[in-house]
Amino acid sequence: MTESTVSVAPAPAAKTSFWEDVIDIFVSPVAVFRRREKSSPWAPMLFVAISIGVIFLATFNVLQPIFDADFARNTAKMVAKNPQIAQADPAAINRMRSIGQTVTKYGVGVVMLGTMFVLGSVGWLVGKMFGSKQTYQAGLVVAAWAYMPRVLGALLAGIQGLLLDPDKLNSQMSISLSPARFMDPDSPNQLLYMFMGRLDLITIWVTVLLGIGFFVTGKVSKGTATMFAITMWLLGALPVLRQALM
Numbered sequence: 142m143t144e145s146t147v148s149v150a151p152a153p154a155a156k157t158s159f160w161e162d163v164i165d166i167f168v169s170p171v172a173v174f175r176r177r178e179k180s181s182p183w184a185p186m187l188f189v190a191i192s193i194g195v196i197f198l199a200t201f202n203v204l205q206p207i208f209d210a211d212f213a214r215n216t217a218k219m220v221a222k223n224p225q226i227a228q229a230d231p232a233a234i235n236r237m238r239s240i241g242q243t244v245t246k247y248g249v250g251v252v253m254l255g256t257m258f259v260l261g262s263v264g265w266l267v268g269k270m271f272g273s274k275q276t277y278q279a280g281l282v283v284a285a286w287a288y289m290p291r292v293l294g295a296l297l298a299g300i301q302g303l304l305l306d307p308d309k310l311n312s313q314m315s316i317s318l319s320p321a322r323f324m325d326p327d328s329p330n331q332l333l334y335m336f337m338g339r340l341d342l343i344t345i346w347v348t349v350l351l352g353i354g355f356f357v358t359g360k361v362s363k364g365t366a367t368m369f370a371i372t373m374w375l376l377g378a379l380p381v382l383r384q385a386l387m
Contacts, residue, residue, distance in 0.1 A: 159184055166289045170350055173286060174357040178279050185285035186257050193295045194250025200299030201246050206310040207302075208245065212238050214312070214326065253291070260284040264351060264373060271369050273359035283354030287347050294318075294343035318342035335381045339374070348374045 157165070157176060163185075166173045177185075216234065258281065265273075265280030275283070301316045309315060312326035314334070319341035321334055328334045352370030356363060 174354045182281035182285045190250040190254040192292045196295040197249045203302035206307045210311045257284045275359040279358040287350035290346040
């Protein structure tokens with residue numbers, strides 16, 4: 142009697158819900174990028190943008206000292222370059238501050254949404270330099286899921302605003318998870334100050350996830366993905382360092 146051979150099809154990958162992947166992106170990012178590579182980027186993008194917008198809106202008042210300090214610092218720099226600004230109507234300056242902070246308060250979600258689109262687009266283009274097979278849609282997906290730690294960062298910022306002495310909330314860096322939080326925001330070496338700010342743990346976390354996502358969706362080696370992540374971090378530093386030089 143001969144024994145028949147029966148071919149067994151591989152078991153399909155287990156399906157997970159969006160909310161499971163929101164957790165898994167922090168503990169098993171490779172699996173998330175594999176599952177979501179061909180999915181729409183809208184769900185994670187909207188989740189990140191809305192979550193950060195809501196958190197920011199809820200914690201804006203406790204972070205108010207930061208915005209006041211940054212506005213005063215920027216105004217002082219503008220006056221140093223254009224002394225005639227010092228003669229401006231104080232009421233007009235206060236209106237400018239009020240408008241700026243209102244836009245910041247209610248527009249941060251939109252800014253996050255735009256940032257993820259730019260990040261995904263730039264990552265997709267830069268990836269071509271590294272022999273990536275990533276599609277444009279996959280680039281947006283990677284950017285969206287890689288930005289999930291920003292939600293945690295917004296939450297931690299709000300908690301710090303509640304717990305820290307308002308006098309210590311003297312710049313955006315004062316609530317960052319970077320060496321810059323321990324430095325003087327008025328340091329004459331602004332280039333070093335801003336560079337230290339780029340060593341923020343949340344920023345590095347996002348960069349690592351970008352590299353992992355590129356490794357999965359771009360079908361490249363780990364070494365190539367590492368170089369891609371470093372390149373993206375350096376590109377992100379350029380506007381910040383330019384601001385410091387100016």
